[in-house]
Amino acid sequence: xxxxxxxxxxxxxxxxxxxxxxxxxxxxxxxxxxxxxxxxxxxxxxxxxxxxxxxxxxxxxxxxxxxxxxxxxxxxxxxxxxxxxxxxxxxxxxxxxxxxxxxxxxxxxxxxxxxxxxxxxxxxxxxxxxxxxxxxxxxxxxxxxxxxxxxxxxxxxxxxxxxxxxxxxxxxxxxxxxxxxxxxxxxxxxxxxxxxxxxxxxxxxxxxxxxxxxxxxxxxxxxxxxxxxxxxxxxxxxxxxxxxxxxxxxxxxxxxxxxxxxxxxxxxxxxxxxxxxxxxxxxxxxxxxxxxxxxxxxxxxxxxxxxxxxxxxxxxxxxxxxxxxxxxxxxxxxxxxxxxxxxxxxxxxxxxxxxxxxxxxxxxxxxxxxxxxxxxxxxxxxxxxxxxxxxxxxxxxx
Numbered sequence: 001x002x003x004x005x006x007x008x009x010x011x012x013x014x015x016x017x018x019x020x021x022x023x024x025x026x027x028x029x030x031x032x033x034x035x036x037x038x039x040x041x042x043x044x045x046x047x048x049x050x051x052x053x054x055x056x057x058x059x060x061x062x063x064x065x066x067x068x069x070x071x072x073x074x075x076x077x078x079x080x081x082x083x084x085x086x087x088x089x090x091x092x093x094x095x096x097x098x099x100x101x102x103x104x105x106x107x108x109x110x111x112x113x114x115x116x117x118x119x120x121x122x123x124x125x126x127x128x129x130x131x132x133x134x135x136x137x138x139x140x141x142x143x144x145x146x147x148x149x150x151x152x153x154x155x156x157x158x159x160x161x162x163x164x165x166x167x168x169x170x171x172x173x174x175x176x177x178x179x180x181x182x183x184x185x186x187x188x189x190x191x192x193x194x195x196x197x198x199x200x201x202x203x204x205x206x207x208x209x210x211x212x213x214x215x216x217x218x219x220x221x222x223x224x225x226x227x228x229x230x231x232x233x234x235x236x237x238x239x240x241x242x243x244x245x246x247x248x249x250x251x252x253x254x255x256x257x258x259x260x261x262x263x264x265x266x267x268x269x270x271x272x273x274x275x276x277x278x279x280x281x282x283x284x285x286x287x288x289x290x291x292x293x294x295x296x297x298x299x300x301x302x303x304x305x306x307x308x309x310x311x312x313x314x315x316x317x318x319x320x321x322x323x324x325x326x327x328x329x330x331x332x333x334x335x336x337x338x339x340x341x342x343x344x345x346x347x348x349x350x351x352x353x354x355x356x357x358x359x360x361x362x363x364x365x366x367x368x369x370x371x372x373x374x375x376x377x378x379x380x381x382x383x384x385x386x387x388x389x390x391x392x393x394x395x396x397x398x
Contacts, residue, residue, distance in 0.1 A: 041085035042329050045105035047125065048115035048139060052092035056267060057117045057314050061139050064318025067303035071319070072326035079329050093117065095124040102128045111135060111335050112328070114321045119143035126153045135328060135338045137321050140314045148360035148396025152335060154342055155363050156321035157314070158286045161393035164199040166284035166367040167262040169386055171233050175204035180231035184238060185211035192237035202394070217242065219249035226250065227258045236263040244273045251277040265370050267313045271378045278372040285368040287316050287351060288380040297350045316350040323347060353388065360396035364388040
């Protein structure tokens with residue numbers, strides 16, 4: 001039952017974009033359901049970070065997937081008379097483990113794979129899906145490289161370009177404006193510099209990096225440089241335990257009074273790290289609980305809460321994955337038919353109207369701008385919801 005398609009035949013799905021990794025799969029591994037009346041089950045393999053550095057994302061993703069499967073099948077966990085059988089495999093964020101798991105599942109006859117919390121995992125699993133002609137729906141992995149990765153590869157979350165376009169929307173037209181990327185001198189930081197250059201540089205912005213040594217503990221001189229740069233937009237990309245010290249330094253050096261500071265809103269557990277500057281930071285947001293205000297989001301939240309979970313950043317990615325998989329599997333076991341059904345499909349998701357762009361399988365979706373308020377235990381407030389076309393990524397190059 002294509003519950004997420006237009007016309008909507010089932011209640012709108014709740015896609016609270018809060019869970020990034022599946023940690024408690026639909027049913028026990030390999031036995032989420034069994035065929036009814038002799039009908040063969042529809043097998044779905046979820047390869048995600050149940051453990052490892054992204055385990056919290058995985059938990060959000062799996063909670064969302066369970067809720068989405070319930071929603072999209074109207075509580076039956078079946079498509080027609082066929083039960084949906086979900087097998088979870090933990091890749092612990094390791095691409096080698098993920099590739100091994102994907103090959104094993106494919107060898108056992110699985111035609112549908114999903115998961116991929118990590119971008120490094122997603123870019124390794126996509127070629128396996130292409131070689132074996134099985135449907136692959138990547139999860140929270142944000143790298144732009146997943147879009148356009150192949151005929152059989154789709155994504156249920158947003159991508160980096162959508163994040164960057166959301167950040168740019170804080171200053172409007174970026175033509176001729178100076179954008180400073182403030183990040184650690186690491187693979188993560190350099191990737192953000194490259195991403196901003198590719199997206200905003202192409203729109204006429206003057207993009208410059210300010211890379212901080214990963215070993216740095218005193219951020220005052222770097223904060224001073226950030227203020228003196230007189231940028232129109234300071235795009236902060238930071239990860240790790242030094243975040244609070246970095247934000248404190250930016251506040252002490254008056255950076256927030258000198259420029260528009262934007263960063264991505266991470267999972268709820270990270271919000272206290274902003275300390276006294278929390279209400280001065282502008283946040284681009286893929287999703288936070290309550291951001292969307294849609295009927296589908298309400299449906300997702302009800303299901304996740306009832307199951308003892310909490311809606312967070314990547315919950316919606318799991319929910320959306322289930323919607324996409326149920327829609328595709330309505331076409332039977334032929335991956336080519338599944339691909340055809342998903343390419344160009346529009347549906348009501350957690351965040352609102354979603355469309356799978358036919359040419360490269362980008363998932364066009366709304367994004368959010370947010371603020372944090374509330375001191376030591378901040379809460380997120382919606383500043384603005386940006387329509388999908390405003391933040392749409394450029395078409396992937398083939």
